[in-house]
Amino acid sequence: xxxxxxxxxxxxxxxxxxxxxxxxxxxxxxxxxxxxxxxxxxxxxxxxxxxxxxxxxxxxxxxxxxxxxxxxxxxxxxxxxxxxxxxxxxxxxxxx
Numbered sequence: 294x295x296x297x298x299x300x301x302x303x304x305x306x307x308x309x310x311x312x313x314x315x316x317x318x319x320x321x322x323x324x325x326x327x328x329x330x331x332x333x334x335x336x337x338x339x340x341x342x343x344x345x346x347x348x349x350x351x352x353x354x355x356x357x358x359x360x361x362x363x364x365x366x367x368x369x370x371x372x373x374x375x376x377x378x379x380x381x382x383x384x385x386x387x388x389x
Contacts, residue, residue: 296335299327304371317376323349325370332372343377 304320312318323332329347336344350373354366376382 294324294327294331296338299324299331299335300339312373313382317378317380317382319374319376319382321372321374323370323372325351325368327370327372329372332374336374340383342380342383345375345377347375348373 301322301324304322306320309318309320312320319336321332321336323335327335327349329349332347332349333344336342336347349370351368351370354368356363356365358364
């Protein structure tokens, strides 16, 4: 899997912003088939930062209704990546 296929987007929320500032943890939406090793390699190649650990979880899609019709959003996977001590957060994530 290519690094650009593994990481779909960075998750920018209040929770992830606090995690990034306090604990040097970045959050990403990743491909469902990506493993922790794939995520670690992709972050190291794309961001140039050393990774200490990776935690992944699957977010289940919600059931959404429009009138009498019900549908389901797809499941997706997220990864929390902790950077090694001394590593800096990439500059494009600083202002977010």
